[in-house]
Amino acid sequence: MGKQITDEQKRVFFDCSKCPAYCCGLYERIQVTKRDLNRLAKHFGVTPEKAAKRYTKMWDGKERVLKRTPDPILGEACQFLDHETRGCTIYHARPEVCRTYPDRPRCVYYDVLKFEREQQEDETVLPLFQITFREVEKKVVTDEHGSEKIWEWKQKKR
Numbered sequence: 001m002g003k004q005i006t007d008e009q010k011r012v013f014f015d016c017s018k019c020p021a022y023c024c025g026l027y028e029r030i031q032v033t034k035r036d037l038n039r040l041a042k043h044f045g046v047t048p049e050k051a052a053k054r055y056t057k058m059w060d061g062k063e064r065v066l067k068r069t070p071d072p073i074l075g076e077a078c079q080f081l082d083h084e085t086r087g088c089t090i091y092h093a094r095p096e097v098c099r100t101y102p103d104r105p106r107c108v109y110y111d112v113l114k115f116e117r118e119q120q121e122d123e124t125v126l127p128l129f130q131i132t133f134r135e136v137e138k139k140v141v142t143d144e145h146g147s148e149k150i151w152e153w154k155q156k157k158r
């Protein structure tokens with residue numbers, strides 16, 4: 001039986017089937033909780049310890065995340081992303097963070113994709129992004145024109 005559409009279902013303004021799965025590639029950290037790990041283990045028929053070793057790694061020594069592999073479009077992406085279909089190969093066992101993303105009616109990457117395709121009148125255009133997170137500090141700079149708050153950041157060493 002097909003899924004019944006009701007008024008309670010949130011309307012969304014993005015279509016993942018038209019997107020190369022930016023969200024599976026742009027984020028270096030796809031968090032894996034204990035519950036996610038158990039789900040992964042069950043899916044692959046292995047122990048949670050084995051699933052942790054095979055499919056995850058520690059990020060900054062404090063957060064468990066999915067391992068990544070080279071991706072022909074995005075450079076690098078989650079190891080579970082199918083390079084051809086651009087779909088998730090563990091859809092029913094994917095972590096919670098993937099289930100809820102983007103957690104709002106719009107997806108910023110889809111908006112850019114749609115904007116560029118309309119702008120260039122070409123449905124095959126694929127804008128590529130890179131996202132880097134840095135710690136920033138607010139600093140007050142003063143000169144002859146007055147004072148102003150600016151953001152200052154340093155490259156994080158890994």
Ligand code: SF4
Binds near residue numbers: 022102
């Ligand atoms: S980036 Fe947005 S539109 Fe693309 S797959 Fe992810 S959620 Fe869907």
Ligand code: SF4
Binds near residue numbers: 080082087090095
């Ligand atoms: S588990 Fe699936 S949905 Fe989540 S990042 Fe990997 S490929 Fe994408």
